[in-house]
Amino acid sequence: MTILTGKARIAGITGWPVGHSRSPRLHGYWLERHGIDGAYVPLPIEPANFETAIRGLMAAGFAGVNVTIPHKLAAFALCDTVDDFGRRIGAINTLVFENGRISGRNTDVxxxxxxxxxxxxxxxxxxxxxxxxxxxxxxxxxxxxxxxxxxxxxxxxxxxxxxxxxxxxxxxxxxxxxxxxxxxxxxxxxxxxxxxxxxxxxxxxxxxxxxxxxxxxxxxxxxxxxxxxxxxxxxxxxxxxGLGMLLHQAVPAFHAWFGVEPVVDDAMRRFVAADLLPA
Ligand SMILES: NC(=O)c1ccc[n+]([C@@H]2O[C@H](COP(=O)([O-])OP(=O)(O)OC[C@H]3O[C@@H](n4cnc5c(N)ncnc54)[C@H](OP(=O)(O)O)[C@@H]3O)[C@@H](O)[C@H]2O)c1
CATH class of the missing domain: 3.40.50.720 (NAD(P)-binding Rossmann-like Domain)
Incomplete structure (x- = not known):
């Protein structure tokens, strides 16, 4: 069991639904492996509540969130800044909260x-x-x-x-x-x-x-x-x-939220793959 301190960094994945996401397992693996005082949690958010929820998470001190279906467009509209690639293709999958501002990034590429x-x-x-x-x-x-x-x-x-x-x-x-x-x-x-x-x-x-x-x-x-x-x-x-794309897209987001650049290796791939039974 991971014991958090009062200084823990918290991130998560927003979607509706979000129960199918492998991201909590993937980020949880790295958090444990690197002994980081932090957590990555599933955040099921109904579309109508998205903006309120995101601003609330930022106000509550979250480091940021991933964004999946159906929130990608809504998330783009909430960003104060968007990285070059995200702007060019009009899509982001990662939000980083810094000093009350929302920065959007596309890490899929x-x-x-x-x-x-x-x-x-x-x-x-x-x-x-x-x-x-x-x-x-x-x-x-x-x-x-x-x-x-x-x-x-x-x-x-x-x-x-x-x-x-x-x-x-x-x-x-x-x-x-x-x-x-x-x-x-x-x-x-x-x-x-x-x-x-x-x-x-x-x-x-x-x-x-x-x-x-x-x-x-x-x-x-x-x-x-x-x-x-x-x-x-x-x-x-x-x-x-395709699993490698999922694992690698998580690297820059993890780095931005938790300050450590994690490695995608065989042990990590096996850990996430073990959970990939067809739903
Ligand atoms: N590995 C990763 O990290 C990663 C990341 C993102 C997505 N994915 C996977 O990539 C896939 C696509 O994701 P997306 O977000 O791009 O989905 P999307 O926007 O819904 O696009 C789905 C694509 O599949 C085509 N398609 C669906 N059923 C078809 C059929 N019966 N015959 C021919 N074409 C068909 C659609 O063609 P039409 O335009 O004709 O409908 C469309 O081009 C999903 O399986 C997703 O899980 C993987």
Whole structure:
């Protein structure tokens, strides 16, 4: 049992609902490992109460919070400052409270890039094909474009991909049904759709068309090995699992709230993975 002192730093995750979140386990692991006088707690907040709750948490001395569905837009609107990347894509996932001010940050992109690098993949190395055009896709596409990567996107609903391309200059859009044909022209494939998630159909893509040196990154992490990653494994294609993105995105937030830069390693990954049984 962790015993807190009167000086404990407190952070948490706001969402509605929030019971499915792995973040308390993840931050709790680091707090214990580093012997930090602090806590990270789940904060279920109804949308109508979001602003009151956030200002209350700040007034009560919280160090900050993570923000998940459905509060991301509301959180953005409450920020006094937003980091460059968060502003560019209009989305944040972390609030840091400092001297009565709210600073918003987007750490998903950090998580995506760090996860690839930690697995020996240079995100800037080659052309990328991104499947999906939702919130995660938007952050990942923007990050890769900023690195100078040629990025192509395919989404079931073409209009959504076109809308993203209108916001992100340089983003190429192809029809969802032509993704197999585009595969050989790319050295990074990122699945940002919810296909392959527990309870969802698997993603269909013909990996036999993979270019030599292809890396497959599925950002879905329940199950840990999605059908896409399993198909890559059987073909000897390098793959990067999605859990790493979740773990790495937590690093800058933990550092901002608790003053220690934590490490993502195998022991930590195993600890969080042990809780990833499909809901
Ligand atoms: N590893 C991590 O740290 C991390 C971080 C963020 C998100 N994620 C995961 O990434 C996934 C997407 O998250 P998000 O926030 O971007 O969600 P989102 O905004 O709801 O977008 C969902 C995407 O999935 C597509 N999709 C859903 N069902 C489909 C189907 N049957 N066939 C084809 N496409 C389908 C949607 O296409 P339409 O536009 O046609 O509906 C859309 O492009 C989720 O599984 C989430 O758990 C992981």
């Amino acid at each position: 950090w998580g995506f890039l760090s996860n690839l690098r930690a697995n020996g993949v240079d995100p800037a190395a080659g052309p990328a094909l991104i499947l999906g055009a939702g919130g995660a896709s938007r952050a990942i596409a923007a990050a890769l474009l900023e690195l100078g990567v040629r990025v192509t996107i395919a989404n079931r609903t073409r209009a959504r991909a076109d809308a993203l391309a209108a916001e992100l200059p340089g983003l190429r859009v192809i029809d969802w049904d032509t993704r197999d044909h585009a595969l050989p022209d790319n050295t990074l494939l990122v699945n940002t759709t919810s296909l392959g998630m527990a309870g969802q159909p698997p993603l269909q893509i013909d990996l036999d068309r993979a270019a030599p040196g292809l890396t497959v990154n599925d950002i879905v992490y329940v199950p840990l090995e999605t059908p896409l990653l399993a198909a890559a494994r059987t073909r000897g294609i390098r793959r990067v699992e």
